[in-house]
Amino acid sequence: MTGQAAQLPRVSPHRPPETPRLRADAQHNRDRILAVARETFATLGLDVPMAAIARRAGVGVATLYRRFPTKEALVTEAFAEQIAACVAVVDDALADPDPWRGFCSVIEKVCDMHAVDKGFTAAFLSAFPDSTVFDHQRAHAELGFVKLAQRAKDAGHLRADFAQDDLVLLLMANAGIVTQSPEAALAASRRLVAYLLQSFRADHTGPPPPLPPTTPLGLQDVFYRPKP
Amino acid sequence: MTGQAAQLPRVSPHRPPETPRLRADAQHNRDRILAVARETFATLGLDVPMAAIARRAGVGVATLYRRFPTKEALVTEAFAEQIAACVAVVDDALADPDPWRGFCSVIEKVCDMHAVDKGFTAAFLSAFPDSTVFDHQRAHAELGFVKLAQRAKDAGHLRADFAQDDLVLLLMANAGIVTQSPEAALAASRRLVAYLLQSFRADHTGPPPPLPPTTPLGLQDVFYRPKP
DNA sequence: CGAAAACCGGACGGGTCTTTCCGGTTAGTG
DNA sequence: CACTAACCGGAAAGACCCGTCCGGTTTTCG
Incomplete structure (x- = not known):
């Protein structure tokens, strides 16, 4: 390691670090x-x-x-603020005094974001696995979620055998919800999340909360076409 | 409707219906x-x-x-027997005297099939939405599943607000489970199904059944790449 | 105002994928 | 055994898509 310049993206030799101003x-x-x-x-x-x-x-x-x-660069930049929003969601939840509510809010909000935005889902689930741009933020959010889950477990609200990978499981499952209309996707995603959160919960006192409504659309609408 | 020949696929004028024998x-x-x-x-x-x-x-x-x-024809023929197997799964379940066990077995078996076979998932979820080859079988299976769900509800095992569309919801969610190794996909799918079946169940007597193990693989492995 | 630097868009090269075309080859029969 | 219809595989047509090149245009600043 003779100089750190080699590690940075190539910039003009000795001028403003990154903003040539368009x-x-x-x-x-x-x-x-x-x-x-x-x-x-x-x-x-x-x-x-x-x-x-x-x-x-x-x-x-x-x-x-x-x-x-490159296309990857465009995608990366296009979704940068959504990624940041995800991180913020986790941080917000950590600030919530109620561990279970915090835990749920992360899952609900992130899944909503994915349900509404097809591209974000793909980008989030590493459509470009070689890209390391978001690694830091993802690590930060993951760490925050680990804390959140642990707090919810300690409080007795989250089942003890909830695994870290279950978050990924849920995100991938949610990514499978692809429909023609965004409304149908959102409704379906909410219902799926409600089902799963109920299973994640450890203390079942009283009746389970009501489910979000099924999509008012026909079954066909739920099926999707990969190549429109 | 002057003749039924117009509705059938073109065959030789008046010879064995479909087997020119290769x-x-x-x-x-x-x-x-x-x-x-x-x-x-x-x-x-x-x-x-x-x-x-x-x-x-x-x-x-x-x-x-x-x-x-055409490619669609190849796909259709390649998965014909798997589709038939799905239908058989439903019929088998209808023969089971225990409504809840029948209900679960359909979901578990179909999801297993999908988890193990990437292409089947795509084909099943109407990768070719214009294809109507499987419409009849799908309708038959759907009808059978409706009966199954109704029986499970009547017996008090399945929650009353379980909707028909929830099957599609589950299948789509399961289709989202795409991993690099088939073993990881199967493990993840089983875990997801276990979570959801628990939520579908109406009568929670005693502790919930144990979950299938998380995938022993690292998180990265769960993330997938659309274009390998 | 006028010239240089920055910017613009259409055409193009290289790649992949589905589907078709065509001259050579082989299985099956009298 | 010989002949023909069916069969074969490689090449290529046609359609996309990512990313680049180049001649013309616009902004900006002295």
């Missing part, structure tokens, strides 16, 4: 691209072609690639 | 293709290229397409 129109286009990408990824998932995003944003493909050198 | 080598190749397709779809999912299946089967791409005019 021209006004370029900045405007960049913002537009990001907004469109977020919306498109949320609706159609991560598989939309880059050209589609460029077209919707009203720019050429080259402009898109000038700002985001 | 030449020996052709039949051999066809069987081989089907076997390879089943194994490959199970391991890698439905996204494997047709050329890969042809190569593994030791035939050319054209031979593959000569027997199965």
Whole structure:
């Protein structure tokens, strides 16, 4: 290790660390691209072609690639704030004095986010397994959730045999809920989460809480098509 | 409706309904293709290229397409017997005198099948939504499951607010369990099913049954990569 | 205002996947 | 054993998709 420069992304030799400041129109286009990408990824998932995003944003493909050198970079940046929101959800829950409520709120909020946003689910579940951009935040959130689960267990609300991997299990199961309409996805996700939270609970005093309603839509709507 | 021939798949004008009888080598190749397709779809999912299946089967791409005019046709035929097995599972369960055990066995067996076979999951969840080949069998199985659920409710074992759509919910959730190793998928699926069955149960007498073990593998292994 | 730097978009290269085409080969029969 | 219909495999057509190149345009600043 002769110098730390080798470990950093290549930047201009000795000038402002990371902000060359874009021209006004370029900045405007960049913002537009990001907004469109977020919306498109949320609706159609991560598989939309880059050209589609460029077209919707009203720019050429080259402009898109000038700002985001690769599709992965675009995805990463598009979901950065959602990842941050997830971390915040965990931190908020840790601040809640009620361990069980905190535990539930994390699961409910994160699953809601995933149910509403197809692309976020894919991005979160490591659509790009080589990407290490979010590793730090994910580790932080995971650690927070471990604390949360332990507190809930100690308080006797969470069953003792709840495993850490069960969070991943739940997230993957929730990711399986893919429907045509976002409303149906949200309703289905809520119902699944309600079922699972009931199983996670250790102390069953009184009747179980009522379930969220089933999706008012037909069964067919629940089936999805991978290649629209 | 002048003639029923228009509704049937095109067959030779007035000869055995559907069996032009292949030449020996052709039949051999066809069987081989089907076997390879089943194994490959199970391991890698439905996204494997047709050329890969042809190569593994030791035939050319054209031979593959000569027997199965489209990829969908190959998938359909490859999973026909699994679909039939699913239907049989429901019928078996209806023969079980214990309503709750029958209800559980359907869910457990079907989820096991899906956990072990990536491609089956995708095919089952209408990867080809326009295909109507399995509609009849699916309808039969669904009807059987409705009966099963009703019996379990009447016996007081299944919660009254269990909805028909909850089966689809569970299947989709189970489809979300995608891992690198089949063993991990099976373990995770079993655990998810155990959690959900516990929530589905109405009468909680005594302690809940123990959960299947968590996957012995690390967390990373649970995360999957869509494009290997 | 005018010139340079930054920016723009369409066309293009390289890759993958499904499906088709065509000349050579083989199984089965009289 | 010879002939023909059925069969075979590789090459290629057509459709996408990611990422790059290049000639023209716009912003910005002295």
